[in-house]
Amino acid sequence: METIAVYREEQVKVYGITEKADFALAILHFPGTSMALWGRRIMSLEQSLNRFELVTCHTGNSRAVELHILFDPKYADTLRNTVNALIKEEKNTAFTLKQPVDVLFLFGPHFQDRYGIVDIAFNALRKNDVEILVSGCAGTSMYFVTSKNEGRKGFHILADTFLIPTRI
Amino acid sequence: MEKDQKVRIGGIKFSEELIQVTVAKKSPDDLSICRLLHLIAEKNINISFLCHSVFTRTPETIFCVESSELDAIRNILKAAAFPDEHFDIIRSVGTLTLFPHRNELKLLGLIIDLFGACNFPVYSFSTSISAIALNTDFLSLDNIAKKLQTVLLLPDNHAPFRQGFRVTQIQM
Structure with missing residues (x-):
């Protein structure tokens, strides 16, 4: 069954727009073969990061994964130290923090x-x-x-x- | 995993069959991606998912549209003068939506771990206000949902994973 509703809007309506300043953005690159390992690491990061605002991720042609986590900058130092210690000797893995x-x-x-x-x-x-x-x-x-x-x-x-x- | 150890979530939803398109900018200030999005809108093609990053070697935009739009997208990429090496199309993609994420990394990590351990592809994902939308192999969606239920607990009265109806915009 098909239902057609007619609704016209001259300007696209949104429920709301929010602007939030001063976040930290973690950018992580790792090989697609390390997906399960990073899944477990991400679970363990919850203690140092508390809550995220946004997470996005995509896998490139070379199966390299790029993951972004947007979070409260007061946890930035903890996250930086934790991730840098984790990836110290790992190949094809990089971590960058951009803030604010x-x-x-x-x-x-x-x-x-x-x-x-x-x-x-x-x-x-x-x-x-x-x-x-x-x-x-x-x-x-x-x-x-x-x-x-x-x-x-x-x-x-x-x-x-x-x-x-x-x-x- | 015992029932009381599973992570309780509100639900899982499957999308229709999609294609995922990755386009790379030719240079950092190149406007081709904005032009491409405009051409897609002009053809009344809905983008159900998009993520974008300038932190790749060349800034990349990844988006999903219905699989029936494959030829139209190829024509638009040609019209926008995207050379073959600047785009990639993955066919038969399905978006798996899980909710709510409660802004906690635990659920996200659990899902990524499971996908990695079971070799299910993760093409892309993004969180929304309350859900995680993850793009993977369309034909594996049922199998993935079965595996997810070994670590996630769904409500007893959960609706079917596939929507019984579709919303389509005919005109702006």
């Missing part, structure tokens, strides 16, 4: 089922020279990690681009 970074988060109705949403966000930020360092868009959520101080500018651009019933 800002993050923009927006979510909206049925974003995962609608075309053009990510295009609108990416192009609005790009046109205004806000560089997206890392992005993760899944389900109804979109995250854009930017350099420090770019978050505020990005927030205003997205707030002008999308319609927010209530600004957070």
Whole structure:
């Protein structure tokens, strides 16, 4: 059975846009063959990292994995020491910490089922020279990690681009 | 694993069959990815998943669309002048969504460990506000869900993993 609902919006509506400043971004590269090992390590990192804001990951053509964890910078030193000790003698593994970074988060109705949403966000930020360092868009959520101080500018651009019933 | 040792989650969901496209920028200030996203939107093709990073050797964008859009995506990549060495397409991809993640690394680590131990491919993943969306081999989704239930505990009244309906946008 097919149901057609007609809904027109001149400007794409979002449930909310949040700008959060001063996060730490961990960037980890490791071989795809070490997936299980890193799974166990990530579980053990929970004690030193507490909670994450965003995690994204992709595997490249050479089966090298790139993992990003965005988290509270007060745990950055602990994480750096822990991971550097773990990877000391490992080949093809690298760990970088970038901080501080800002993050923009927006979510909206049925974003995962609608075309053009990510295009609108990416192009609005790009046109205004806000560089997206890392992005993760899944389900109804979109995250854009930017350099420090770019978050505020990005927030205003997205707030002008999308319609927010209530600004957070 | 005993029932009381398993991690309790709210649910698991499977996507339709997708393709995953990885595109690399030709240079750091190249606008081709923005142009590509625009061309995809113009053809009314929905991107159900996207992740992007500038920390790869060349900045990369990874996205998923329905598998029926394969030819359209190939044509768009050609129109956007992406040379063969700047993109890669994985066919028969499925997004496995698990929720909620509660912003804790434990569930994420457990899943990555299981995928690695069972040799299930992890093409990409991203967390959303409450879920983990992981792209893997579409044909292995049932098998993966079975394996996941050896470490995860689902509610007794869990809905089927495959959605019984689809939402499609016809016009902007």
